Amino acid sequence: MINTKKLSNKIKYTGTACLIIGALLIIFSFLFDAKRAFYNYIIMYTFIVSIAVGALCLIAIEYMSGAAWSVPFRRVNEFLSSAIPFLIILVIPIIPGIHTLYHWSHKDAVDTDPVLQGKSPYLNETFFILRLFICILLWIIFYIFIIRNSRKQDYSKDIALTNKNIKISVLFAPFAVITLTLTSIDLIMSLEAHWYSTIFGIYYLAGTLLSGISAVTLISVLLAQKGYFDERIQRRHFHTFGMLMFALNVFWAYIAFSQYLLIWYADIPEETFWLLKRMNGHWQYFSISIIFIHFIIPFIVLISSAVKTNLNILKFMAIWLLAAHWLDLYWLVMPAFDDHSLAIGWVEAGFPIFTVGIFILLFVYKYSKVNIIPVGDPKLKHGIDMFLYPDLSID
């Protein structure tokens, strides 16, 4: 049982074009300004992790909470998370960049800095690379297990597989939180090695879940509008997507505000330098626009209940929020590169194009192999039915 409706070749060509143009631009940018390119590479890598692992987290949450509404769309999550195995390749360019990116990797800097010396048992190159790979390996293991069971179910329609996946998801949850925390601390927070914030892992996690749900929404809406889904999936099915995007965006804002307010209020120099960097020079305009782009505008747009079933607005907001997450990562990473002015130019352009290319091609490939709807899932019928009738406590 493979999808009867074929994807148009245009999508494939777009993906290939994006990938090639992106890759070329990235290569040029490395030749042009390697340091700046490395910083951008960190943004791209963490963004891909956000979407891929974020989508896998959403699958796990679906299993754990027993949600039925998301079952028809679960394959979209699975397709997105199929980027996880490729992370092991994508991570490799970071390794030669450690010296360029991370202050703590310089021996002479550590020798004169007691704070960095204290951190050296954690922040050293061997352990750093080890952690990167352990995280990726853990994701791959859980990805393989969860996806395999899900695919098997297409044929066997075995409820036991759902139960198995629930168990795996429960196991995955703590690992997901820990690995994402480690990834964020290692790759982003340690760019400014003196700075620390306990909430940082959750900040990144919030962005991850948000970009995960946005990516799923975007692709699901596109598929639904082009008629790749079953015709029984209607506008009402997308209400929950809108609600989750709204809720997770508010959650992100909540975490971001908590971190900002606490550092602002306590005013301890050990912490404030990180924020001051982002509140001075050109960065202050960027910081203020982040508040609007990432929180206020999506909040106002998505608060209405009617918007959440308007597919065009949903699609637009999904793209918007993905871009916002990219900007958020940019805001976290780039002040370490240049603490006065924004670095935005053609060097930055290649990375998002490349990312889009990766996901399009992955999607096209997976679509040709796997059913777009998990036809064997026992909760599927309920998931489709629950919105067909207004038999809903929440409409």
Place this chain on the structure above:
Amino acid sequence: MFGFFKKIKNKITEINSDLGIDERNQELFAVSALFDTPDDIIKAAKTLSSSGFKKYDIHTPYPVHGMDDPMKLKPSKLGFFTFFFGSLGTLTAIAMIFYMAGFDYKNIIGGKPFFSLPPSIPVTFELTILLAGAFTVFLVLILFNKLPLNNNPLLDTEYMKRVSSDKFGAIVEADDELFNKDEIIRLFKSLGSSEVNLIYKFKHNELTTERPIFDFKFITLLFLLALITAAVTYFSLNKLIYLPPFNWMSEQFKVKPQTQSTFFEDGYSMRNPIEGSIPRNELPYEYRGLPDSLVKYMSNPLPVSKEVFEKGKTMYDIYCSPCHGYYGKGDSRLNGQFPNPPSLHTDRARLMKDAAIYHIITTGQNIMPAYDKQIPQLNRWAIVHYIRALQRSQNANDGDMNK
């Protein structure tokens, strides 16, 4: 104890029968029908609304979903009100904080700005939710559902009891233009109703016929309540807080202004520095106790600058102006509680050397006390500069105009 409750109970029964709660007349209010399943009631609702009835209603023990379409109900507009009052809460909070903290009562706290957005967000958020939530509840009850309403003839009927528990009911009111008793009974029967009943109006309905608000008893009650509230408020604010233990805070073992110390023999509560102690970073004043004539003329060590004048003005306004007046005219603000000093613009004062003025500030003169313990040395010199400037300003000559 129990007799008291019994009395209340009897009274309530009496009121109930006065209101005619259990007695009904022969005037028909509505025809009611009970149905057994949610599907039946949906069908009944569809039929009633498509037959053109306006004053009909469906009663179910819980909200049956999908009732809006059959009953042709418009979506509830409540959300707009919630949004409006939420926004009102946001604006109120921001305006309130800005006015109170940033404008009316500027107070430095922890080196924070008087008004800034980050610490205003928590209160703003809470007020937003408070107004939005509270108004949602009040509006849904009062504006949207027109409650409380306890004289609807449907209440206290067997029909209401059934639809509160397990049945699904429909009624058509007698006021409806298309109302026809027999036809409606037939319609309900044909829809599969298990029970059709007639509901009559209450015998008399005091709540609608009279105006209890002008009742003498009610007005007396209101008046009494107001009186009690006023009395309690007066008592608590004017008497109670001066009774123990509420006044314990004001009866502490500490020195209070304008009272004699019972602890020190001399009755002073402030102690003088020990004999021979000198202030940090200052030299002892060597001409203490000597008359003006013996004071050596030292010159003012401070330069003439804007900062010095400002310092001098501040110090002068704090320490000197209560008696000497803001412009040194000897116009004391003490309203005769203390003798007025002479003006600083007399020839004698104007011709005094700087050091002499400094000497007077330091050691005092006549009934003027010494200020050496209150004002540090350099600040005294700053005052001297300021006094000079005052004298100059009050006695400007022609030459000054040209400068």
Place this chain on the structure above:
Amino acid sequence: MSYDATYTKELPLVPERSSFPELDEVVFKPTETKPTRAWYIAFIISSTALLIGALSLGYTLYYGIGMWGNNNTVGWGFDIINFVFWIGIGHAGTLISAILYLFRQKWRTGIARFAEAMTIFAVMTAGIFPLIHVGRPWLAGYLFPYPNQHNVWVNFNSPLLWDVFAVSTYFIISFLFWGLGLIPDIANLRSRTKSGIKKFFYTILSFGWRNSNRHWQHYERAYLLLAGLSTPLVLSVHTIVSFDFAVSVLPGWHTTIFPPYFVAGAIFSGFGMVATVLIVLRKVFDLKHIITIDHLEKMNKILLLTGTIVGYAYAMEFFTAWYSGYQFEQFVFINRAFGPYAWAYWIMIACNVGFPQLFWFKKIRRSIPVMMIIVILVNVGMWFERFVIIVTSLHRDFLPSSWAMYIPTWYDAGIFLGSFGMFFTLVLLFVKLLPSISLTELKAVTENAQPKNH
């Protein structure tokens, strides 16, 4: 494509399917019958505790808060610990009634009303503590910004003022939410009751509700809106409580993870308390087929989840203290785990992170006695969490000359006991006087309650 897979239904919410009148009977039974002996015994115990608390509080009010164990170094003692403890317990109610409602978790219906009531009682209990903590509670009116003769406004920069707004908003909104939910059930009671005196009160409290679908439509919308408003509200309340600590510069208090960590801890402790009381309640009032073992298992899963989140926060705090390279920060955490209050710290770790891990096993999740022990330990652990945060951070000052220990007095203990007395007295009165399960919601989610075809 075909969707032939058989759809397994969720567990029915009322497994031993009862008819609606039977449900009415079961739920209204406590309100319509004389209290049982067990209820009287429980009431006597809890009101005695309340009395002891009232006496201790009376002494404190008369002689002042010098009766407590607080000292110059440890300025916040039992008063604030208990405040945070009780406010935290309140959070489960709103979580169950609002957040789970938004997430369409239908299993919440059986326990939502009760949990909401607990929220209100817990917030009432919590509200006492900051009031008595200010020393002269009769002047607490000054906490609100109203124009006064001193021309002084409240300090909007202070998290303690944010608390005033947060807690009072939380109480009002929870109370309205709860009251709105009660109206249809009280109307049902009004139709049923034969006693004149009860009818009088039910008539007032039911606002003349008559189950009209024209009303239900707005009512449901209001319920949804309130759920939507309560969800961020519940997050904000404990967030603001955490700000009380975290905006300071005190190591051990100032850490950015505090807001989400406190919220998770609050939900954790709230579920602990709800579970504790529900286990007893379903036995005493014979509600086993409405509050089923499946409900309790779901609650245990949430306990496991939130307990683990709290564990993550503990770990992050510890790790970041080390990672920060900030010696005061490092000292506080070493001192917590190995200093004079190490016993409190390890009780906290064991009860909050350790024991809930037993809920990984299905057998334990479904065993009432084991569950009872663990949820009580959760309550203990969460109380100690606040003890650890407040006392261990304060008792070692920046200035070693002012280091001190905190030893609570009998008055502290009496007021603490009294807070339990007050809470349980209110709970007992509630289950006796009002329907402790939302019948309208319960009926709406039973099988065949909703129309099948349109």
